[in-house]
């Protein structure tokens with residue numbers, strides 16, 4: 088497995104452009120691919136703005152910003168965007184069929200030593216890897232939103248992932264200044280499973296009138312030093328998104344703590360989705 092120098096990111100949405108931002112700043116040559124030219128334009132604009140904010144705050148040298156931008160190219164041509172990649176990080180919508188199709192396409196087009204990573208937050212990497220003739224090159228690289236601020240990288244090992252691929256991806260994560268956790272492919276990985284357990288319990292406590300939303304959050308913020316309480320965080324992630332993950336984990340793990348609370352279902356049905364809809368456990 089050669090030294091990784093060139094990274095292609097597939098999908099320029101919320102996560103894809105953020106991953107491209109971090110990769111370019113970390114010294115990699117980056118190709119950012121999306122089918123939608125509008126998404127590419129927006130992604131590039133977001134990257135520019137976020138980097139400029141870093142410069143204005145004195146956290147990033149203007150020279151480093153210019154160099155990073157010169158290493159970054161956007162493209163809506165799949166073939167040329169992937170041709171020179173040592174590592175591809177897929178960040179297209181959360182859909183097994185779509186991801187499997189893209190992995191099969193990459194697997195057929197690229198030499199067997201190119202690593203194929205997915206930023207999926209809930210789909211089994213072992214299942215995605217099944218689309219490939221060289222499944223040992225598949226792995227999960229789960230970044231957090233927004234990647235230039237949140238430094239966690241959850242590396243997800245599919246059953247088929249080779250130790251060499253794990254090691255190469257770990258080195259990329261270190262070069263990207265990530266805090267790395269390695270997890271076996273299992274529902275919710277480590278981060279979503281733990282985060283959701285806390286979030287759902289907080290909703291059940293609110294439902295049972297144990298305390299107000301503010302006080303439940305304050306208990307975690309001030310007593311356990313969480314930067315943000317579980318209900319506020321649920322508002323930011325989106326109640327519908329959390330409900331979807333809860334339903335999946337409940338089905339796959341069968342553990343009662345993942346049964347979606349009635350209050351969560353009612354709020355989603357009423358369109359109270361959190362920050363994006365203007366109201367969740369708080370008004371935004």
Ligand SMILES: NC(=O)c1ccc[n+]([C@@H]2O[C@H](COP(=O)([O-])OP(=O)(O)OC[C@H]3O[C@@H](n4cnc5c(N)ncnc54)[C@H](O)[C@@H]3O)[C@@H](O)[C@H]2O)c1
Pocket residue numbers: 097098099100101102103120121122123126177178179180181182189206207208209229230231232
């Ligand atoms: N949003 C988050 O907070 C978050 C956090 C961690 C992981 N994730 C995961 O990251 C992935 C992407 O999520 P997102 O929130 O960035 O989605 P998004 O909808 O913001 O962006 C997806 C992008 O993929 C593009 N796309 C669709 N089909 C494509 C194709 N065939 N080829 C190339 N591009 C294509 C779309 O045009 C869009 O720009 C998902 O797997 C999601 O679960 C999301």
